Amino acid sequence: MPPSIHPVDLISALRQKHLTPAIVFLTSRRACDEAMEAFDHANFVLPSVRQDAIAKALERVMAQHPSIAEHPLIPIVQRIGVAAHHAGHLPTWKIAVEELMRQGHLDAVFATTTLAAGVDFPARTVVITQSSIRKSRDFTDLTAGEVQQIAGRAGRRGKDHVGFAVITPSPYIDLSVLTKGLTGQPEAIDSQFTISYPMVLNLLKAHPHEHIQGILAKSFAQFQLNQRAEVLEQKLDALHIKMEPFGPRVCTDWITQWHTFDHARRHRHTRHPTYRTEPPEIAARLPFLTPGRVVGFSRGRGIVLRQYRSKGQRNSMLTVLRLESAVTECPVTSVKEVYDRTYDCPETSAYPWCSTDTFDRLSHQLDELPLRLPLLPILVSTDGEPLPDAVVQSLEDFPCPTCSSRSACQKDFLTASRLRQEQQRHTKSIQALRTSLWHRFQERVEVLQKFGYLTLTTQLTAEGEWARLIRIDHSLLITELIRAEAFTGADPSLLAGILASLAHDDDRPGAFPRITPGLSSLLGQVRKLAESLSPYEDPPLLRADVAALVERWVADPSLTWIGLCRLTTMAEGDIYRLLARTLEYLSQVQTLKTTHPGLAESAAHAITLIRRGVLEELP
Amino acid sequence: MTTDELEKLLAQQPVAVLHRLARGRVQRHFRAGKRRLIELLLQHSSQNRAGFESDLLTLIGERQSGPTPGSSRRPGAPPGAHKHVAPRSSDTEPSDPPVSLTEWLQGLGVPAPQPFVQDPWQVEALAAVSETDVVISVPTGSGKTYVAIEAARRAMEDNRSVIYTSPLKALSNTKYAEFSKIFGPDKVGILTGDRQENGQAPLLVMTTEILRNLLYDAASGEIDVRLDTLGLVILDESQYLADPERGVVWEETIIFCPSQARLLLLSASIGNPQDIADWLTSIRATPCRLVRHSKRTVPLRAGYLHPNGRLTPLFRTLGIPQGHPGHLHPEAKHLFIEYEEETLPSGRARR
Numbered sequence A: 001m002p003p004s005i006h007p008v009d010l011i012s013a014l015r016q017k018h019l020t021p022a023i024v025f026l027t028s029r030r031a032c033d034e035a036m037e038a039f040d041h042a043n044f045v046l047p048s049v050r051q052d053a054i055a056k057a058l059e060r061v062m063a064q065h066p067s068i069a070e071h072p073l074i075p076i077v078q079r080i081g082v083a084a085h086h087a088g089h090l091p092t093w094k095i096a097v098e099e100l101m102r103q104g105h106l107d108a109v110f111a112t113t114t115l116a117a118g119v120d121f122p123a124r125t126v127v128i129t130q131s132s133i134r135k136s137r138d139f140t141d142l143t144a145g146e147v148q149q150i151a152g153r154a155g156r157r158g159k160d161h162v163g164f165a166v167i168t169p170s171p172y173i174d175l176s177v178l179t180k181g182l183t184g185q186p187e188a189i190d191s192q193f194t195i196s197y198p199m200v201l202n203l204l205k206a207h208p209h210e211h212i213q214g215i216l217a218k219s220f221a222q223f224q225l226n227q228r229a230e231v232l233e234q235k236l237d238a239l240h241i242k243m244e245p246f247g248p249r250v251c252t253d254w255i256t257q258w259h260t261f262d263h264a265r266r267h268r269h270t271r272h273p274t275y276r277t278e279p280p281e282i283a284a285r286l287p288f289l290t291p292g293r294v295v296g297f298s299r300g301r302g303i304v305l306r307q308y309r310s311k312g313q314r315n316s317m318l319t320v321l322r323l324e325s326a327v328t329e330c331p332v333t334s335v336k337e338v339y340d341r342t343y344d345c346p347e348t349s350a351y352p353w354c355s356t357d358t359f360d361r362l363s364h365q366l367d368e369l370p371l372r373l374p375l376l377p378i379l380v381s382t383d384g385e386p387l388p389d390a391v392v393q394s395l396e397d398f399p400c401p402t403c404s405s406r407s408a409c410q411k412d413f414l415t416a417s418r419l420r421q422e423q424q425r426h427t428k429s430i431q432a433l434r435t436s437l438w439h440r441f442q443e444r445v446e447v448l449q450k451f452g453y454l455t456l457t458t459q460l461t462a463e464g465e466w467a468r469l470i471r472i473d474h475s476l477l478i479t480e481l482i483r484a485e486a487f488t489g490a491d492p493s494l495l496a497g498i499l500a501s502l503a504h505d506d507d508r509p510g511a512f513p514r515i516t517p518g519l520s521s522l523l524g525q526v527r528k529l530a531e532s533l534s535p536y537e538d539p540p541l542l543r544a545d546v547a548a549l550v551e552r553w554v555a556d557p558s559l560t561w562i563g564l565c566r567l568t569t570m571a572e573g574d575i576y577r578l579l580a581r582t583l584e585y586l587s588q589v590q591t592l593k594t595t596h597p598g599l600a601e602s603a604a605h606a607i608t609l610i611r612r613g614v615l616e617e618l619p
Numbered sequence B: 001m002t003t004d005e006l007e008k009l010l011a012q013q014p015v016a017v018l019h020r021l022a023r024g025r026v027q028r029h030f031r032a033g034k035r036r037l038i039e040l041l042l043q044h045s046s047q048n049r050a051g052f053e054s055d056l057l058t059l060i061g062e063r064q065s066g067p068t069p070g071s072s073r074r075p076g077a078p079p080g081a082h083k084h085v086a087p088r089s090s091d092t093e094p095s096d097p098p099v100s101l102t103e104w105l106q107g108l109g110v111p112a113p114q115p116f117v118q119d120p121w122q123v124e125a126l127a128a129v130s131e132t133d134v135v136i137s138v139p140t141g142s143g144k145t146y147v148a149i150e151a152a153r154r155a156m157e158d159n160r161s162v163i164y165t166s167p168l169k170a171l172s173n174t175k176y177a178e179f180s181k182i183f184g185p186d187k188v189g190i191l192t193g194d195r196q197e198n199g200q201a202p203l204l205v206m207t208t209e210i211l212r213n214l215l216y217d218a219a220s221g222e223i224d225v226r227l228d229t230l231g232l233v234i235l236d237e238s239q240y241l242a243d244p245e246r247g248v249v250w251e252e253t254i255i256f257c258p259s260q261a262r263l264l265l266l267s268a269s270i271g272n273p274q275d276i277a278d279w280l281t282s283i284r285a286t287p288c289r290l291v292r293h294s295k296r297t298v299p300l301r302a303g304y305l306h307p308n309g310r311l312t313p314l315f316r317t318l319g320i321p322q323g324h325p326g327h328l329h330p331e332a333k334h335l336f337i338e339y340e341e342e343t344l345p346s347g348r349a350r351r
């Protein structure tokens, strides 16, 4: 079995079942052309009445668009009543095919899926042969919207009771993509808003900087960002409710601190079991006398390096770093104050119980300590006895020990902190969603300031005033080229050639051997500048062959369309589109009449030179 | 997972899953057949087995439980979140017999000519557009052009000018010719980057980019007289809003569209037309009207044509079984399985 149906068999089958006229969507232009060639030797000829009708209809189109008169496909289209329609063809030829189709003279048209939206003519039947489509150099599955757009061409109002979408497999087809596409809902539209340099310049030309945020807020992008933010806000509300049982909201910032506090206490508790022999106020202190803790003695202050208990001694001992890097050993009882201040102090196993680096740092930190330090509130659990005044005072700064919800807090600490983290995350995301466009705008503003298109007060500079008129891709590169005087003295053909290489975004190969030295050196300059601008703007492909082709067309008015096509392997339709895009770019340069009269004139001249032959036939 | 198990699991997956797995792993994978693709994937996975397996399992999980791409949006759900069209379990085959080819082909032919009667949605849209902005989202071939033409006619009768934009130059040219025939050549003009034809005409056809540029020039003070009398802006094929490169132009155009002009957005079926209408309502002077329906005027039937020339219905039902991609016609299913098996590149044992 062949991997896919032969085009002649396909059309015969459709005809036999009265499923014509049909549009057959194929993967590539080449597939369309090959399908047409497949009819070359087939015994597949229309009755002469229909052939004449096609000829007559074509004549009418030709009257308006003479360029198709010589089209090589005319004889075969006339003979078999089938045509190809794809981006490789001239627009005028496509108009002719569409016209034939609309008038019902054709049985089928082979078209590429890429142009499904541009195929603005219906048929009784649509034939689908693939489930993926080439998009920016890779194949991706058709979306439901695309499948429906393609299948939707089937069934002409007023000419058909029903339309037919026929799937015929080719290798690599995934039937489920198509069945899902046919039976499913089309995808939701997602905003693709981007902020370009010309957009920034034009906005700032017309509106003061402080109004821009409001304008960006009108975009569909912001509308959808707000929708997302609203969903998060709902989640945030739900979180607030969930967090209610976890004590008073105001103290939530203390939870983390309390956790550390508590952790230190517990941690030490296990390592240094307190003995009954120690009085309660000493026992309560022990968990806080960990390495790095600042403590006060009757004379001066110190930083705890380690806590230990040596044989034969009733009390726990401390190794303390004192002023001037002195290290002393003292019993816990000699500590008068425990401050609410610790420093990082990883313990080591040998004297001085920390690394030399840490030791030096701590010595320094001890020297730098402020005169007044907050005391650490330490709750001494002696039943019935009132708390010492000093502790009560400092507890105002550190609410946990006396907080009524302390035990709940301790118990639910993990849950509460998870909720809290989630809350922070959502708040941050909402913030980002609400301001992301504005940030992106500001980023662009900074670049434009750096390059001198905007003043520091975001006014357009003299350069910005004209640069805002260049509203095409690679606008930064183009305006920088103009500023670097790259085009000064360049003749129209050179200017057109360079702009063509900027405008052309297709990587299909096309051969053109001869590149003039002038073009070559200018292209080199453009390439270098494009590279240096790459942090701010994606560099264009800068194909030398398309530049040369356009330069040639402009430089040599005697060159015919056929002659031009012979110079390259590019398809006619691609050459046409290349020239049309170049015209678009040139017309933007042409608007710089007042600031760059020479350049504008050169662009205007190039425009008139490009517009000849086929390029004159359509607006 | 052993290599054999992995291979078996891969073989059970539809080609689409394999392609998604291959993305970024295997170059030019889209040209390989299913068998070859599995080979390539296995080869590749030997280097990072864990990552590969977890990707595979995620993809399988997504297929089984995840959002179906073609489902409608819940109101208030974030863009991109979809709800299920139908849970898998309910997607069981119906018990009534599948349609026959004869039934499927019945009704084929040309209907008798009928006098032109506006569709109800066309009436609704035309009534609305005289008062406010309108978003139309209806299937391809429903007759959106008719609404555009009538709305333009009314605005012009009211001495207001009209701008019609399309995403493609080719479409602009077609519409320019069509409108010239309807309104007379002196009433219609076309604007391109470097050329104006009848630029002072009351109805101007252009691409959306050109209109965006016009609006920027108007905003910065280089007032174009036509914008004062502009009564209607028609944006055809507005689903281009989702185009990765050019979508932004539609947004800019809508944001800067003069407030006295009505906006008429014509779009093929899209998933969230209500969002578009709500957006317009939120930024424009008057609340936007949404006119939508998803029923095709000319009903559509789907068929399957085997490479050997055999034609069968694609689905069990005569029409398209909305929401039930699995309701395949048994014959089409059988033929397609046969096709897949036969086109697997040879050289490996077939299961």
Ligand SMILES: Nc1ncnc2c1ncn2[C@@H]1O[C@H](COP(=O)(O)OP(=O)(O)OP(=O)(O)O)[C@@H](O)[C@H]1O
Binding pocket: A120, A157, A158, B116, B117, B118, B119, B122, B139, B140, B141, B142, B143, B144, B145, B146, B268
């Ligand atoms: N009320 C009607 N009754 C009969 N035929 C109609 C009606 N309205 C429009 N038509 C016809 O329907 C056909 C399709 O219309 P049109 O091209 O406007 O579709 P569309 O919605 O723009 O589709 P697309 O998505 O392809 O752009 C045209 O031939 C048109 O004359």
Ligand SMILES: [Mg+2]
Binding pocket: B144, B145, B236
């Ligand atoms: Mg249309």
